Amino acid sequence: MLSYAEKIREIAGRLLASGAVNMVIGFRQGTIPMMNEPHFAKNPAEAAKLVWDSHCGINLANYLTDRKEKIGIVAKGCDSRNIVTHIIENKIKREQLVVIGVPCQGMVDKRKIALKCPGEITAVIETETQVTATGNGFSQSFDKKDVLQHNCSLCIHRNPVIHDELVAAPVEEQKGIDRYADVRAVEAMSPEQRWKYFEDLLSPCVRCYACRNACPLCYCPTCFVDESRPQWVGKGQDPSDVRTFHFLRAYHCAGRCTDCGSCERSCPVGINMRVFTKKLEKDCLDLFGWEAGLSLDVRPPLDVYRPSDPNDFIK
Amino acid sequence: MGIEPGRLQFSWISSAESTKFVEVVTQVTNAIRALGPNPDFTKKLAEVA
């Protein structure tokens, strides 16, 4: 995976030099450990700044919405699924895109690593299988597989589902993964326990909307929380308003979410709001056999009516 | 999300099924009345900090 960066730069440089695309969207080196910044390159010189490592967790499909240029975009498995979803939802055209596919082995979770280290991490280096975090008076190495983002550790679509270029041979997909243990645990709770569980989960929320805005699905021109006529949700910190925001946002992602983890990764206070979207993802799989963003040719389940659609919930 | 069972119900009623509509609405209203208000998800007037 460490050779990906060079290959990305080569492909991006070629696409820009030949005029095949107007810009290439990827990542450039971050200014602090375990962070990279989404970046657009408009010429081969800028393309030389593109990087790739285990800290490229932000979903770049988010940067495609309604763009008019011809774009080269670096895409992991989850990014590619959101690109498919974007195309299906008419937020970008397939012809505008050159997808530079990146077979992914998962992104590391900077919070997990920070929690395992005794002080501030000032530098992080990585090999194919390990990351080493150093700080004042400590240096600790971790196997990447132990410190992956939770969604990455459960991922079964690491290879891009659509691509025009591929930076390396596909990686082996994870098999036999139990993707929904956490959802089942919540499902097993009594309504009272569940209410309390979500109350605790959401208590640190400051409504910065980083989860919503990092999500490629959340492209509404005006989000329902921002509507003022009528105003659906209060703007303050009342727990019922905070909860309404999180639940409705999750429902709007039903049948569309790819569990890319951008929402959780972006949260400044570490809320795992994926537990909501995962429940919907699980239901879509159980009820409709559906996983979002795998094909350009199949309409999503909430988009079509089939006589065989389950309707046991209707009395 | 932790709302007690019975508070949320779905029905499929054709525009021609007026009797069923009345039955369902009556039944749902009675069921919800029996459950009483849901204090958890009732927004209180903002408290003075």
Added chain:
Amino acid sequence: MKIIKIDKSLWAPGLNQAAAAYRLFGPVKEKEFHSFKPLTNGVQPDLSCLNTRLSPKAIIYPQSEVMFDYSLDESREDHHQMREAAKDYSPRAVIGIRPCDAKAFELVRLNFDTPDYQDPYWLKAYESTTLIGLGCESPCSACFCTSAGCGPYHEEGLDVLLADAGDHYLAKVLTEKGAKFLAAGGWKTAAVKEADQTIAAMRQTAEKKITSFVPTDNLRSLPNNDLYSATFWEDVSFACINCGTCTYSCPTCWCFDIQDETRGASGVRMKNWDSCMFPLFTMHGTGHNPRGTKLHRVRQRFMHKLKYFVDKYDRGIQCVGCGRCVRLCPVNIDIRRVAVMMNGFAASGEACAIE
């Protein structure tokens, strides 16, 4: 300047004693990170905390704050009248606030306390609060306080500055308010004469640990319009997702929005933090938004902090270098990098536009 020696064995008992006269707040770790919380039932502040995840500004300036309430119930004498919400402005003390966060209140004050208008909510809360600062021994790598007119032992805005001297704290009394608080804690042992030099030495050691520097010297003289029209804003703003993480975690961001909420025959008027990153922030009633794109909004945030504020108040930048926005931005937009670009901006040529 008086310096009191507080033996660490007397620290917790003293705080418990002060709690009789003050509502105490301090850094407390919950789950992953520290926040400023009320210290009730003898909970002790965790002074080992590097700094809290979010700034302590909410203690003075809550994210949601009721300003007025009213009732339409005609059996009440004051029906149909807006009443200033009754609040508890009894003395409070914030223990272990970092010098950067204390100085931030001084900058925010410029907005809430002007010759023409005084915000009573902010001012009363501020005036009722005593700030017991803790010198910062281990600044984080993203901290750049010394470039922002502040520093790890900076005193501006504090009532007492504590320096951790091993088995005791040296408490430098900076204001009358601070002296009162120390008296309430029962700490009165005067420190040795050399204590001042000890603190000065600690300050120097701490300042040497700062590794981030941000140039600000040119900002004032740069022409506003040229900076506004600089081409680097597209590069700066591309990654931005327009969330409120930077502004909500910032100790110096002060913008708010006013909302009315009603319940039956009564209601409140409240202010809620707002963010220049949000599309709604400058939305006009007509539906027109003069800052309609994220480029506009990102530019506004940096221009406000690093240019308009500098020009308007002549008090340096509207930033204390706490590094929170740098650490928390989900897409790694770094104000230090932007400051370098702005400060190095040359109207013609834009020598360091993208680097």
